[in-house]
Amino acid sequence: MGIQEPEQTVLDIEELRGAIQQEYDLVAREPERGFHFHTGRPLARMLDYEDAWLEGVPEDSIASFAGTGNPFRLGPMLPGEHVVDVGSGAGLDSLIASRMVGPRGNVIGLDMTPAMLARARQSAAASAQQNVEFRDGYAEELPVPDGWADVIISNGVLNLAPDKAAALGEMQRVPKPGGRLQIADILVQKPVPASAKRKIDLWTG
């Protein structure tokens, strides 16, 4: 009897990123469309976002919110802190963090979907929040200097990163010593076969 070789997980990373961008482009442009995940203000309420956090945040950023948890329930961002939001989407968490850290603090949100970046930048401009900026980038290559952040937040994004070891490596590089990770994501309780991991539609749906 032969020894069965473990199945290899071979993914076309560019194809995967393209499919994810396509999905979240729709969430940015047509958030009311209805997806396999909840979105918008009802989702924020479901995840215990406080009404006070949402006050003054432009509705576009709230409507396209598609997180899987609430990073702020792990503790507030403190005045003056530097925050990186990995996969900032339409900007809701970054905009909340920017108000928590105040004018002496800074927030960098990064995302790979142009329509999401556009929403987030419009919202930051509309709410005159000058301590937050949105950059184009991948979780595996954060466009942030070593040791810059006091806190890294992320909401429903790590599961979409094709190279999770690289993404976690970046989450180790970017914080200062003692820096915190406050992450919302997903946990899969049943084994996912390698054949399923290769199906791009399972990553996005």
Place this chain on the structure above:
Amino acid sequence: MAAGFIDFAITWRAKVYADAPQASSAEDFGTLGITFFARKPLNEQERDDYLARQLCELPARVEDA
């Protein structure tokens, strides 16, 4: 924890995909939304102390009688 973090803890979990507008494969794999906390150690000493505490907390192995 992998990648050199300390104080790792999953603090919340919930069925965040339940009743979403479109059907999802998430249910097939028992997918939950979670939040987790971790911290980058202040220095190597703090990391080593943390790892030593984790090793001490491993349950002793009980051999079959």
